[in-house]
Amino acid sequence: MRKVFIESMLVIVGLAISIPYIIFPNPYLMFLFVFVAQPCIGVAVALVLWEVYKDLTSNDIL
Amino acid sequence: METILDVLAIFVLIVEVILLYQLRANRHELSAKVRSMVLFGIIVFPLLALLLGNYHVFVSSKESTTCQSCHVMSPMANDMMFDSHSQTLAARHYQNGWIAEHECYSCHADYGFQGTMKAKLDGYRHLMRYVTKTYTEPIRYRGEFNSMNCYGCHQGSRTFEAVDEHAPVVENLMGDDPSISCLNCHGRAHPEPSKRTPGSKEYKWLSDPKVKEVVNAQEVKDYINTLAASAEQSK
Numbered sequence: 671m672r673k674v675f676i677e678s679m680l681v682i683v684g685l686a687i688s689i690p691y692i693i694f695p696n697p698y699l700m701f702l703f704v705f706v707a708q709p710c711i712g713v714a715v716a717l718v719l720w721e722v723y724k725d726l727t728s729n730d731i732l
Numbered sequence: 733m734e735t736i737l738d739v740l741a742i743f744v745l746i747v748e749v750i751l752l753y754q755l756r757a758n759r760h761e762l763s764a765k766v767r768s769m770v771l772f773g774i775i776v777f778p779l780l781a782l783l784l785g786n787y788h789v790f791v792s793s794k795e796s797t798t799c800q801s802c803h804v805m806s807p808m809a810n811d812m813m814f815d816s817h818s819q820t821l822a823a824r825h826y827q828n829g830w831i832a833e834h835e836c837y838s839c840h841a842d843y844g845f846q847g848t849m850k851a852k853l854d855g856y857r858h859l860m861r862y863v864t865k866t867y868t869e870p871i872r873y874r875g876e877f878n879s880m881n882c883y884g885c886h887q888g889s890r891t892f893e894a895v896d897e898h899a900p901v902v903e904n905l906m907g908d909d910p911s912i913s914c915l916n917c918h919g920r921a922h923p924e925p926s927k928r929t930p931g932s933k934e935y936k937w938l939s940d941p942k943v944k945e946v947v948n949a950q951e952v953k954d955y956i957n958t959l960a961a962s963a964e965q966s967k
Contacts, residue, residue: 673759674770678752681778685748688781692741695788697802701863703785704856711778718774 674721677714684711734792737784744784748777794837796826802862804871807928807938809836815938821921831885839921841881870928877921879905879914 687707691699726732751773758766792798800809812822812835822839825831831838843851854874861867883905886892897917904912915921927934 674755674774675759677770677774678755681748681774682752684778685745685781688778688785689741689745692781692784692788693738695792695798695801697859697862700789700793701859704789704859707785708782711782714778715775718770 674718677717680710680714680717683707684714737787741781741784744777744781748773748781751777794834796835796837799836803939804862804867804869806940807870807935808922810938810940811923818923819919820923821915821918838885839881841884842878869930870925872925877913877915879910879912882914 684707687699687702688711691703691707723732751769755766755769755773758769796809796813799805800813808822811818811820812826815823816827818824818827822835825839826835837843842848843855883902892898901912901914904910922928923934923938926932927938929935930939
């Protein structure tokens with residue numbers, strides 16, 4: 671599994687929008703949450719899962 | 733519920749900061765500890781944050797104060813909540829307490845993030861246009877209001893069933909191609925576009941609420957009751 675730098679950055683961006691939106695919901699944060707935070711976290715999760723899959727297949731576990 | 737969400741959000745933030753810091757410190761070795769930190773720091777807690785955020789998108793957005801938080805909705809919301817002389821359907825329903833909660837959503841149940849895929853896309857489009865300020869006032873409803881939303885509440889009520897004229901209307905509404913709207917007889921749901929046009933006499937009041945900050949729907953109702961009580965005292 672390679673280092674998870676990109677994934678961490680994506681998660682930081684996602685959370686930097688999501689947490690303020692949860693505490694102070696307003697249209698602008700809602701926009702950022704829907705169109706930026708969700709894709710960022712989604713991509714981060716997908717990248718990690720892809721790395722896990724690659725790791726498992728390279729070790730002949732899958 | 734809101735407080736629990738806020739506490740959970742802060743909890744997620746604190747745990748996430750610790751996890752990512754620890755992950756950065758231990759990033760050179762791929763131990764079981766690092767793997768579990770990746771699992772919780774990049775998958776579990778961010779997904780929990782998304783879940784909490786989506787609660788606001790899908791559940792809290794049913795609150796009338798959420799609709800009111802967009803400037804463009806102010807004329808509708810202020811007419812509904814604060815204009816005690818308004819005869820619009822929205823104001824009559826709201827100020828008489830005919831709808832217990834989620835006043836906007838009760839009539840617009842098929843709109844936005846709660847409705848069908850087309851309605852969801854409309855909701856996204858409206859959000860995009862509001863944030864990018866690519867709209868012109870007065871805003872106009874593109875589609876046709878679904879009168880079955882009215883029927884959902886009025887169906888079976890004694891006062892509704894007592895009016896003989898409602899029977900053919902219901903039959904028409906339930907048909908494949910309904911041609912009647914409740915608004916045909918019962919008047920406008922919201923102020924007419926001329927009143928919502930910037931520069932018009934009513935626009936200033938409609939877009940500038942007398943109560944500067946509305947915290948929740950109950951506070952608005954209490955405010956209206958106070959207005960009504962003071963009006964009665966002055967008689």
